[in-house]
Amino acid sequence: MTLLEVNPEHARQAAKLVEIRAELDSLATQHCNACMGKGPAPDFSVVPGLLKEVTAMHEQLPELERAKADMMLGCGWHMLHEDEKALDPLLRVMYSNGGVEVADQLSAILVVMQILRKKGSWDTIVQAGSKAFEVDGGQWADPVLPFLKGVALARLNKPAEAADFLEEAINMNAGFKQAYLEFDQAATTLRDFERCRRVAQKLVQHGGHWVSCWQRPLHFHAGEDPKVTSQPWYDPDKFELVRCLEDNVAVIQGELAALCARPSYRWGGVGTAHRGNQNSSHDADLVAAGEWQEVVLLGDSDECIDNCSHCPAQEAQHKASLSAVGAMYLNDVTTAVDGMDGNVFAGVPWLKRRIVSSNEMLGCMQLLAVQSTFKQWSSLSVQPPGKGEQTLSEESILSKTQVYVLCIPSRLKHAQKLMKRWGFNAVFVPGPDKREPPGCMGQSLGGVAVSLQSGSHQLRMDLDDLVASGVITEGYLDVIWQDVEYMPEGKVACHLGHLNILQRFLASESLGRVQADAVRKAYALIFEDDLEPGQPALAAELRDFLSRVPTDFDLLHLGFVRESLEARKAVDSGGQVFRSVEALGRHAYLVNKRVAELLVEHTLPMYNHGDKMFQQVYQKHNLKAYHPKEPLFYQDRINFESELTERWKPSRAFQPTSDNDFIRDCDRPEMLRRHERKMQEQTEIMAMQSKVSSVLFLNIDGVLNRQKTPSSSSRCGRALPGPLRILARVLQRAPSCVVLTSPWRLDERYAGRFSSALAREGVPWAQAVLAVTPDGRGRGFEGAELKLLEIRSWLESNTWVEEWAILDCLDLTGLDESLHGRVVCTDCRSGLQEEEAELLVNILTGT
Structure with missing residues (x-):
């Protein structure tokens, strides 16, 4: 025992x-x-x-x-x-x-x-x-x-x-x-x-990460052993790979010539995602300037498999001992290297003289730099890709493009670094920054005054003034309310910032708004200021994509979110360019002047969020909008908080399905961290709520907005700013649990919208998180009697309540005399007023 x-x-x-x-x-x-x-x-x-x-x-x-x-x-x-x-x-x-x-x-x-x-x-x-x-x-x-x-x-x-x-x-x-x-x-x-x-x-045999064991040890440069250095030639006695390349140069040359002779063949840009090896975009930093391209035979994509099928001799050798091998050119190999003797790379300044970044590039370098046979490569006369196809040169597009960045002051340095990294000479167009102190905000957006709340660094736009001045429609107020997690100030400021850039792009030379060379540009490439730096190959990937887009494009979504993966269709044979169907996002896009005019004309006044209006324009006018297989540019959701929403969201290129949420792996740790923080906040909220002993039973229509009669209903339960701020001050003075009694509580999303609205007015989340009365329909009561029954039922289940009040536009005291001193009745035509707020404070505090 x-x-x-x-x-x-x-x-x-x-x-x-x-x-x-x-x-x-x-x-x-x-x-x-x-x-x-x-x-x-x-x-x-x-x-x-x-x-x-x-x-x-x-x-x-x-x-x-x-x-x-x-x-x-x-x-x-x-x-x-x-x-x-x-x-x-x-x-x-x-x-x-x-x-x-x-x-x-x-x-x-x-x-x-x-x-x-x-x-x-x-x-x-x-x-x-x-x-x-x-x-x-x-x-x-x-x-x-x-x-x-x-x-x-x-x-x-x-x-x-x-x-x-x-x-x-x-x-x-x-x-x-x-x-x-x-x-x-x-x-x-x-x-x-x-x-x-x-x-x-x-x-290698398992699959993933490495495609050849010759990628180990790390790039052949370890300790004092022979290693790759910044030199044009490599000694075959020291590097087995070099000897193999020299021994097989005739075979390599013949198969490469046959590969390039195929009418449909396209070279891949060094370091781009379309080069045939999806995991080697970091190799782009090998190239200092110029457009170097290659053929990759041993990689992890369908293109590599296709390449190998046309190069059987090389494929067999690679699988035996080598990593990926290819050939690079600068527009025309003959021009670049023919006739050069000795130190060839001294005459090719476009190639960085440095230790290469991977064995795949090592293979390319060694293949190109075998001295005894190097001139044989010039006889191939390799031509740039795309000749004879209906595409624009990426250089012709970029040379006709003015780059703009919509940038708030606190992100200017980050944006400048990005433009320098990508090689763009950009115009930085300032936007309002909610973190700037008073005095730095003395500006206007499209003629709309911007001000700061007294004693606060929070940007405040008066929505009624925006309606009156024609910047937003009355209907957009309902959109804002139903998407209350979004900050209307940020949404309006962001959209006006984009329209400002488009107007500058369209401005005539006589207006003096931009330099003459910018006015003559055919395209505008517009970035927002919160982008990720991306891989070193990003600029090369952009050029590769631009070389593939149809010549008649109107709009290019270079960064996009929530596209329909099922509905979109590729428009090129390589499956790298797609027609936009539902793509959203304005963090990186390119437009011509016709589209710029349409966007300016049809998106002011604002009737919806800016990116959704842009979507509706390209859908309604059947514009030729295209995007790459995957976004080239992503917003940095980890290092930059959104100026548009209070709720953190991961970046999703595609609409989630039951099988794939399309959240990037790099965003998942942050998503988990935010979720854990939210759970901790909920724990803290529960602890704070346990200290609250007062309850406010709250109706919405006729209390926080204006209605013709007490029984009237609004379109979406939107609270007006004035009554909402008065209620917020009541809850700050008399902390209470808010219990919704309005029929709007039956909309499962409404409580979340209203909680966010209260929190934005300064109400602690512990009070902004709402409760609701039970649904008593079907018990033979309706109207005021039903509401009173639901309130009593809630009180019976929550015996911890000490003080409580009812805020409604219906006078419930006629139904129950015991409610005298508990009910504050508003005039439905004006909503909650200051004198009624004082009564509420007295009731809830027991004074």
Whole structure:
């Protein structure tokens, strides 16, 4: 008989631990499903309370049960991202000799190693790895365990031991990319390059990341061994790859000539996503200037497979020993290199003299730089792609294009760096910045006054003035309300900024608005100021795309969001140019003057959000709008908060489907961080709401807007600015829980809109998060009687309420005399006024 069986208190505690463990396990499962997009995020607000219960009984537990409690404490705090609190109990589980199952102990060790990795506690990680191996009977339960031990040993400058453990992880999981990278560094330190390639071949065979084992060791430049340097020729005695190229130059030349003779063949720009190897856009930084292009034979795209099918001899050799090999040219190879002797690259200044960035470029460089046969390449007379096709030269487009950047002051330096990086001579058009102090905002947008709230740095545009001045329509106010997460000031300012640029582009020389050379440009390329720098190949990818677009284009979406992947159709044979169907976004687009005129003419006054109006113009007028296979330019949603919305959104190029949410991997960590922060905020809100004992039952129509009769209804429940601000001041003076009684509460999105509207007026989120009365329809009551029944039902279910008031345009006191002193009745024709607000404050504060 165990101690728990004879001790009722211990039995009770053990049962409670089982109950808490089940709840924590359920939350952990929900969290995993949410991370995989298979369900909603769990509510972690109960976790602190559960951990408090476990902590309270911890010291009274028998030793074996205490280990189970430690497991719950460690995993619970880790679930809440409180790793400092999680570490000690998990370490106790790790070192325990009983009380927890092997699976739990291994899980604890795995979490411990991950926490210690962040802290750089490498010695303890090694000990933890050894413990995991021991606990599981001399084997590894998961490849992450030997991987983390190997990483720790590498950081402790023990590369030999590190390489062994990292290779064990690879043997357990052939696709463990990070383990390969760590192993490669350790083996390179040991100068065991043969082992580097042998292990790398496993990943090549598995598929992904590397396409040839000759991409290891890292670019052939390790330690004192022969390595690639900034020189035109490479010694075949030092580099096996060079000798192979020299021995096979005749075969390579013949197959390349045959490949280029195909009528439909297109060369790929060096470092572009369309070159035939989607993962090598970083190679663009090899080129200092000029348009270098190549043929890639060994890569990860359909184009590479097609290339190889026409080069069977080279394909066989590459698969045996080489990485991707190609040939580059600068418009015409003959002109560039024919007749040059000796140091050829000294006569070709367009190519950077530097260590190349990948083995694929190494292959290209060596193939082009074999001295004994170099002149043979000039006889190919390779021509630029696209000759005879109905496309414009990318240079002819760019030479006729004026580049503009819509830029708020705080982002000017970032925007200038981007333009310099991409090689654009841009005109920076300022837009209002909500973070600028008063005095910096003395400007107007399209003749519309912009001002700051007194004592605030928040931009404020009077929406009624915007309607009166013809900048927005009355209907746009309803659009703003229904999309209340968007900030109307930002939406209006952004759109007027784009129209300002389009007007400058269209302006005649006599107006003196822009320089004469800008006026004569045929196209305008317009950027917003919050773009990602992109890969070094971005400028080359842009030129490649421009070389492919049809000559009759009207509008190019170079950056886009929420396009329909199913509805769009490719318009070129290579599948790189698509007709825009529903593409939105104005962060990077190119227009001609006809389209600029249409956009200016048909999007003012604003009747919808700017990007949606642009979409409607190109759809309604059947404009020839095109976009690339994937956006060339993305907004930086991580480093720049949106000026248009208060809710963070990841950038989605395509509309989500049941199979794919189209959120980029680089955005997922930020999305998870924001979600976790939101969960924490909800926990804080619940804590704050628990301190509130007053409730305001709130109607909308006739209270926060104006109606002809108390029973009238508005189109969308939009609150007018004046009454809304008065209500906000009431809640700031008399903190209360707001409970909606309006029929609008039955619209599941309405509470969210109204909460955001209150929060924008300065009401803390703890109060801005609304409750609603139950739906009492079907119980034989209607009108005021039904509303009163629903309020009473809510109060019966919430006995914590001490003070409460009803704000309505219906006088409910006639139905129940006990409501005297509880109801504040507004005039439906004017809405909430200051004197009524004073009455509310007195009721809610009990004064």
